[in-house]
Every structure is written in structure tokens, then in C-alpha cells.
Amino acid sequence: MIDLLTEFPELPRTVLRDIKKTVDLGFKEFSRAYGESIEGFFYPLLKLLVFIEDVLIATPWPIIIGIVAGLGYWATRSYKLVMGVIVALFVVGLFGMWEDTMETSGIIIVSTLVSILIGIPLGIAMSKSNTAQSIVTPILDFMQTLPPFVYLVPVVMLLGIGKVPGLIAVVVYAVPPVVRLTNLGIREVDKEIIEAAESFGATPRQKLYKVQIPLAMPTIFAGINQTIMMALAMVIIASMIGVKGLGLEVLRSITNQYLALGLLNGAAIVVIAIIFDRISQAYGKRIQEHRKGGHH
């Protein structure tokens, strides 16, 4: 009797074995039957990723530094940031990490765009209905905490090594912040302002686009910022399934115990993160400039 309390009553081994066998064999059959068509489905995305990476690498580096500096100026109007961007990118290239940085930037740009394109509409849909929120929230929890290799190994078996599984890995991890914060931002819009809009006869669509979203912007931009940071954090995991770039160099230095190489490439990842972050933050702040100053 006491055994029942000290040894947990597990399912018999044969049951567990049969469950494991069914799932593993089931996936093998699924891969055999649908593998080719799923690969074909993702092919345009793969071609887009390869194309963007080729463009970034082929473009002469002064043009790229110029474009990023220009974006920085347009977003922040601050010469300090522009100088910082130019110096940082120059140093990255000086230490021989230019191509890797371009490869990583390519996948991060596409992943962030995909995450935002999926995340913001999902966040808006969540904010409109409590049922939607209660369904989507556990899915987001799953996406953020399930160890990536658990779903990545089946994805690599289906899609092979390289950019598309890497993109999937990054998007799965990076989408939740923008979804959650969009949902939060819209729900937190002052009830009285919504009432005022309704009393002026705003249609639901006008309410969304002209009142709720503009007022939720600070929170939405915080979500976008977190998404960018999480996408860059996933760069190493993506490199573990063969995505080339800074992540793969960091992985090489970890496994070979090359300290300097790891620090340099890690620093390059931080440089990209800071550039992306400052530009998007500053842009977010500027489009809300109109909210400052007035006293109404």
C-alpha cells in the first residue's frame, strides 16, 4: 500500500510504448505522404529569403551603411544616432563579419515583418472578443515556452535544413509579444474616449482605425520592439538547424571554445539589435509627437 504512495502509479510500459510508436510512425507516414507538397508550399518563401540575402550581400557596403544611416536619420532626426550607426557598422565590417551580418539581417528582417503581419491582426482580433483571448493565450504560452528543438526536429524532417525552418523557429518565438501587447494596448484604451467616439457616430471600423489603434500605438510599438529582440535572440537556435550567419559563427565558437570569436560575433548581434531597436523606437515616438504638448 505504501508503495502506491512512494512510487507513482505510471501507465504500463506497453501503453506508453504503443503511444510513442503510433506518434512516431504516424509522423513518418505524414512526412512520406505530404513532405513534398509542404516543401512546395514554402518554396516561394524560401526563394524570397534567398533573394533578400543575395541582395544584401551583393549591394556595395557603402550603400548599405548609407541606407541604414539614412533610415536612422529619418526615424530619429538625431545626428548622434546616425554617427553611432555608421561607426558601429564600419567596425562590424572591419572585423570581417560583414557577410554574416548581412545574412543574419536578411532573415531577421523577413521574420520580423512576418511576425508583425501575423501578430497585429491577431492581437486586434483577440482584443475584440474574450473567447478569442481565452483560446489564443494558451497557444501563445505554448509558443513561448515549448523548447524549440521539440518542434524543430519534426520541422527539419519535413522541410530540410536551412532558412525556412529557421524562419519558422524565429517567427514562432517572436510573434507572441506583438500579439499580447497589441491586445493589451487596444483593451486599455480609455472607455470614455470609446464612448465619445461612439456618441459621435463612429462605425466599428472607424473606431478601430481612428481611435483605438492610434491610442494603442505606444503599447503596440513596445510589442514590436520586443518581437525584434526575441527574433535576434533566436538567431542561435536557428543556427543549430543550419541557418548561416552570425548565429552559426557564435555556435562554432561555443563548440570549439574560441572565446574571442564568440565575443566578436555576439557583439555584432547586439549591434544589429540596437540599431533595429533605436530606429523602430524612435519612429514609434515620432508618430506620436502629436500627443505631446497639447493640453486638452
Next chain:
Amino acid sequence: MSGGGEGFFIPTAMLDANPELATIEGVLANPQLFPHPEGKDVGAFYGCPAGWNCQITSTNVFNAFGFGEAGFEIIDPGSGAALGAAAAGAHDKGQGWVGYYWGPTALLGLRDFTKVSVGADEGWSADKWACVTEEPNMDKTGADACARTYYANATIEVAYTSDFEARAPKKVMDYLNNRTFSDKEIGMLLDVVAQEAYSPQDAAIYMVLEKQDLWSKMVCGGTFTDCPEKQAIIAAVQ
């Protein structure tokens, strides 16, 4: 199911359509049969992850046989799990795949792969292998590459400290010194473990109870198939 050893493997199904792929010359002649995951117009060869000794050896052997010149490109899979998953996925989907792998492993146990063979004088030799294990040689291609050589059969060794040898009972040292399993036996065990989804404990119990012919002689010494030690081991797992 093959025993294994290290080497370059292809899914056995590829041999039905192209029997010449059993040799390395056949593989070199057909880069178009091994699709690159990014749709590039080169043959894909899956190498080893960084930090693994086989990244050095497989790259040097790749260069020695002129894979690059024949139209192949090495793919760094990033991790062992990704290498195995890519091989397994290609096998299940019936696609072409060539790369470094080793056995006995679960992958080779559950799926059918064949080790590509090399010419009679292109096998392992001590002096040629010295070049292959040197990391700086990884960048040398064409005429500068190492001479053609291939992986030897791996032996299983037992290692112990001299302290241990001094204080261990004679019977224990006899067992350790005579303990050996063939590739086939280990492969068969891994097969069973994978099919039955055994945990390591279950696998050990299976080995003790069901495969006594494999270990009795090692434990009892010489040609004896029964002894008090063997009975004690069997009793312990009941």
C-alpha cells in the same frame, strides 16, 4: 540495418534507381541526384556540426576526393539533431541525400542507409589519415588537398585507471578485458530499443534477461555459460 562505423551514407532506396551510387565514384558523377535545400544548382553534402572532430575529417575527405570540383557543396547542419533529422526526413520523403553519419545509431537502426564504398587503395592508412585530422588542411582543395583515404572501422575500447586495475577483483578485470560486442549486436540491440521504445533501464533488463548468450561468457570467464555471478545479475533485475 547495417552495423555502421563512420563514413558517407546514402539512403538505400537510392540504389534501386542508381546502383552506381554504391561507390564514391558514382556519387561524384551524380551531383544532380542530391538536391540542395536552398534550391541551388549544386549537389548537397551534409557535413558535421562545428566542434565535432568529424567536421575536420569529413571536410578533408570531401576535399581529398574532389567533391567540390565535382559540383558538391558542404552544408553545415548546425547540430547533431539537425543532421539526423535532415537524413531521416530525406529518407522518408524518398529524396536524395549524402552526408557523414555513423553507427550503430538509432537512425541507422530504424531506417535503411548504405555506406558508400571507396576504391581498394583509397581506404584507411595511418600516414594518409594524419593529414585528414589536421584542422588547417580544411581549406586546401584541388591539388593541395590530402591524399584520398577513408574512415577505418571503429573499435570499441574499455578504459580504466591503473588504480582501479590494482584494487579490482580479478574476475572484474577479466570481464572488462574480454568485454566486446560486434557492430551487428549493438545495432540489433539499438533496433529493439527503438522499436519497443525502451528506456535505458528497460534496455538493460532486456539485455540481462533475453540476451544471455551475448554476455554470459564475458561474465563467467572463458567458455563457461553459467556461474554464481551470472545468477546474481539475473536475480538483481527481477
